[in-house]
Amino acid sequence: MRLILSRLVPVLILTGSAALHASAVRDFSGSSLAVLGPNDDGSFVNVLLPFTLNFFGSSQNIVSVNNNGNLTFGLNNSQSIYTPYGLTQPLGFPIVAPFFADVDTRGPGSSVVTFGNVTVDSHTAFVANYVDVGYFNQQTDKLNSFQALLIDRSDIGPGDFDIEFNYDRLLWETGSASRGVNGFGGFSARTGFSNGSGAAGTNLELPGSGINGALLDGGPNSLIATSFNSPVLGRYVFPVRNGRPAQPGDTPALPINPSELVPGGPGQAPLFVFNNQPSGRWFDPPIVYGFEFDMLSPGQSFAELRLPAGSPLQGLTLSYGQTRVGPFSGDAFSYLFPAGVTEFRITGISPLLDPTSPGFSSAFPAWLSFSSATASFSMTPLTTPEPGTWLSLLAGLGLVVMRRQRG
Numbered sequence: 271m272r273l274i275l276s277r278l279v280p281v282l283i284l285t286g287s288a289a290l291h292a293s294a295v296r297d298f299s300g301s302s303l304a305v306l307g308p309n310d311d312g313s314f315v316n317v318l319l320p321f322t323l324n325f326f327g328s329s330q331n332i333v334s335v336n337n338n339g340n341l342t343f344g345l346n347n348s349q350s351i352y353t354p355y356g357l358t359q360p361l362g363f364p365i366v367a368p369f370f371a372d373v374d375t376r377g378p379g380s381s382v383v384t385f386g387n388v389t390v391d392s393h394t395a396f397v398a399n400y401v402d403v404g405y406f407n408q409q410t411d412k413l414n415s416f417q418a419l420l421i422d423r424s425d426i427g428p429g430d431f432d433i434e435f436n437y438d439r440l441l442w443e444t445g446s447a448s449r450g451v452n453g454f455g456g457f458s459a460r461t462g463f464s465n466g467s468g469a470a471g472t473n474l475e476l477p478g479s480g481i482n483g484a485l486l487d488g489g490p491n492s493l494i495a496t497s498f499n500s501p502v503l504g505r506y507v508f509p510v511r512n513g514r515p516a517q518p519g520d521t522p523a524l525p526i527n528p529s530e531l532v533p534g535g536p537g538q539a540p541l542f543v544f545n546n547q548p549s550g551r552w553f554d555p556p557i558v559y560g561f562e563f564d565m566l567s568p569g570q571s572f573a574e575l576r577l578p579a580g581s582p583l584q585g586l587t588l589s590y591g592q593t594r595v596g597p598f599s600g601d602a603f604s605y606l607f608p609a610g611v612t613e614f615r616i617t618g619i620s621p622l623l624d625p626t627s628p629g630f631s632s633a634f635p636a637w638l639s640f641s642s643a644t645a646s647f648s649m650t651p652l653t654t655p656e657p658g659t660w661l662s663l664l665a666g667l668g669l670v671v672m673r674r675q676r677g
Contacts (some may be wrong), residue, residue, distance in 0.1 A: 292305070294436040295417045295623040296390065300398060303386035310374045310406060312337045313348035320387045321422040324429025324513040325364055326465035327473050333420075335385045337375065340367035341418060353448040354404065357475050360468030368398075368435040369485075369493075371459035372406040372445025380404035380413065388419075389433075390430030395421040395452070401438075405453050406445030413454050415439045416493075423509070423672040430511050433463060437493040437504040440486050458482050460495065463508070463515065466571050470643075471548070474517055476506070477529055499524055517560050519551030522578040525635040526553045528649070539651040547647075549640040551574070560617040560652035563638075567645040572611050576637035577603040590614040609641070617652060 306314050313336045325343065333341050334348035342349055343364040344411070352372040357365065375382045381402040388397050398418045404410040419434040441458075445452025448457040449462040460480050462472035476498075478484030478491025485493050497507040499516065508515040519526040530543035541568070544553060565571055586603075587596035590611050597618060607614070619634060638647075 293438075294497075294502050295395070295399075295401060295415055295438040296419070296436060296550065298399070301386065301388050303384040303388075303399070304337060306337060306375075306383040306385070308380070308382055309337055310376055310408075311352050311372075315348045316345060316383070317396075319396050319420065321424060321431070322429060323420065323422075323431040325445075325510065326466075326467075327513045328364065328465065329429065330364065333396070335383065336371050337383055337554065339369040339371050339400055339416070340365055340455065341398055341420075352445060353457050354478065354480070355463045357462045358468065358473045360367065361464055361466040361566045363466045364464065365466065366418060366420070366463045367461055369400065369414065369437075369440065369459050369636065370414045370460055371443060371448075372448050373400060373403050373414075374406040374408055374445065375403050376412040377408035379406045379410035380408075390419060390421050393421050393423065393425075395419050395518050399570050405450070407455065408448050409442075409446075412441035413439070414442060416634045417467040423515070424513075427511060427602065430509075433508040434514060434571045435461065435493075435506040435508060439552055439586055440493055443483070443486055450468050455482050459485055461485065462640040474508075474515065484576055497504060516563075519548065522552050522635040522637075524552070527599065528554075542649040543646070544649070546644050549642065550637070552578075552635045552637050553649075554635050560615065561617055562613060562615045562650045562652055564648045564650070565640075565645060566647050567640075567642065570645045571609065571641045572607050572635075572638060572647075574607065574639040575603075575605045575614070578635060578637070585618040587618050588614060588616055 280554065299417045304314065306312060313334050315334045317333050317335060319333055320329045320585060322329050330343040331349055332345055333343055335341060336349055338352050340349070347363045347424065354370040357367060373382070373383070382398055383398065383403065385398040386396070388395050396419070401415045402413045404413055405513070415438040417436040419436070421432040421434060423430040423432055442453030443452060443458040444456040450456040458480055460475055461476035462479060463475065476491070476493070481491070483489045484491040494504040497503050498518070499509070508517070510516070514522065517523055526544065526547060528542040529545045532541040532543060534540045547553070563572065585597045588605060589595070590607070590613060595605065
C-alpha cells in the first residue's frame, strides 16, 4: 500500500545542492529554499508565487510543488498521481511538468525536492529542483536531475513569464507501481504543460513523452541532448506572452521537428513523418539536398509554402504534378498552391548547407499551411547523400531508425 502525503511542513534552509552533472540545471546553492522532505507522492500545497502570471488567459499566483516531477496551479490543486498521464487530455487544472514520473526520495542516496524564490538574469523567478532523485519503490541505483523555473517577465508585459525546463541527467523513467522494471518501461515519463482544458493549442507534450526509453540519456528524444529556444543543451525555454507559450513552429528558429522516422530499404532514404500538426507553422525538413512533401491525411491538401528571408534560394526549384516554378534567385519565397495539391518537391537546395555541421537540422525551415486546421504529412529526401551521411543526419536530429510506438 502506497503512502500518500498531501501536505508536508517546509523547512527553510540554505541549500547545499549535490554536484551538478551538466550545465543546464541552474545552481541555486546560495539561495534560501524550502524542502519537501523525503516522501513518495507528497506535495507542498498552496505556495504563493513572487509574481502573478498569465497562463492561457488565466491569472495564477498559487502553485503546488508535487514530488512526482510537476507543478500544479490554483488553490488546493496538488496531485499525488504517480503514473504519468497524457498532458493533452482534459485535466481540470493547469500543470507544468518538467518530468512527470514516480519520484521517490525516501531511498538512501536520494536527495529531496527543494523549491523557492530565486533570481535568474536579474529577473524574479520560482524554482523547483529535482536534483539526484530516486524512483519508486525507494530505488536509488539510478538518479535523475532536472529542474523547473517560472521566470517573471513583466518587464515585457503584464503577466508575461518564461517556463524553463533544465535537465542534467535522466537515467530512469518509471516507478515499479507504473509497470516499470528497474526504472524502465511501463508507463514512461511525460514532459510539457497544459492549462487543463484539453483544447487544441492549450497544451504541449515534448516528443518522446510516454514512449519507453525516448527521453532518457541516449534515447531518441533525449532531453539532455537537445534544447528549445536556448543554446544550452538540456534547456527548454517557453516564453509565455499575453498568456500564450511559445511553441515549436512559431518562428523559423523554432521549427517543428519530425515526430516519426520510418527507415528506408537498402540504399533508400528514410521517411520523416509529421503527425497531426497544426496548419500555419514552421517545419524543419532534416535534409539539405532536396525533398518531397506528401500529404498523409485523407481529403486534405497543402495550401501555402513559405521560405524565410535569408534562405539560399539560388537555383532552387519548386514542382508539383506537371507544374514547375523557378529556379529562384532571391532570399525569400511564398507560394499559394492551387486547391488539391497533395505533394510537392523542392530541389536544388544550396550544397553550402552542410548536414554534418552544428545546427544543420534547422538550416532550411519551411512554413506550411493546409486545407484543414491540422494534418499529417511526410518528407522524403530526394537525393541520397554520400555513404554514412544518413547516420550523421539521424544522430544530429536525435532520431533512431525505428517506427514510433503507438498507443
